[in-house]
Amino acid sequence: MSLDTSPAVRAVLFDLGGVILTIDFDRALAAWAPHSRLPAERLRAAFRWDEPFLQHETGGLSNEGYFAHVRQALELDCDAATVEAGFNAILVAEIEETTRLVEQVRRRVPCYAISNTNEAHMEQMRRAFPALLPRFDRVFASHEIGHRKPQPAAFQHVLREIGLSAPDVLLFDDLPVNVDGARAIGLQAVLVRSPDDVRNALALRGLLQT
Structure with missing residues (x-):
């Protein structure tokens, strides 16, 4: 040495x-896919480290605000608890x-x-x-x-x-x-x-x- x-x-x-x-972001996409109106590739492209994501990670956007954004951006037909469960599935x-x-x-x-x-x-x-x-x-x-x-x-x-x-x-x-x-x-x-x-x-x- x-x-x-x-x-x-x-x-x-x-x-x-x-x-x-x-960490596995694919687990979140798999959890959200059954609730999304987007096909798989568009769903993947829609989940980004965008400005709301960055605000959420620097304390400028609450969980509720961020999950509402995710639900809209990914065209999810589910409640906030389902969005959060998918988001937390990232942690393996x-x-x-x-x-x-x-x-x-x-x-x-x-x-x-x-x-x-x-x-x-x-x-x-x-x-x-x-x-x-x-x-x-x-x-x-x-x-x-x-x-x-x-x-x-x-x-x-x-x-x-x-x-x-x-x-x-x-x-x-x-x-x-x-x-x-x-x-x-x-x-x-x-x-x-x-x-x-x-x-x-x-x-x-x-x-x-x-």
């Missing part, structure tokens, strides 16, 4: 979807190999989570995966802090709250744009394609027990 020349890590910051949780399962790594590394340094998310998904995480969020010293959710990754303000908010400088913090994220955004303001950041990427980066920095 090559020697690591990165600054010492004083905290680790984990993305949730794609790093800690398996914990990535257990990575959550075990969180349990190991948190014995050495604080572990935090940062997620582009919304009130509905956070509530579903608490119901479906009750042991997940308590693993972290604190969870920074975009709809609560008012900023989404890769906006610098999202990372700067976390740094202010935990009282550390950017080079002291190691981020794991599954989207290149978020990794690039974090690195641009000085964080150490690793692109995650599998739990091995997390394990290798933690081991390289001496954060796992040997």
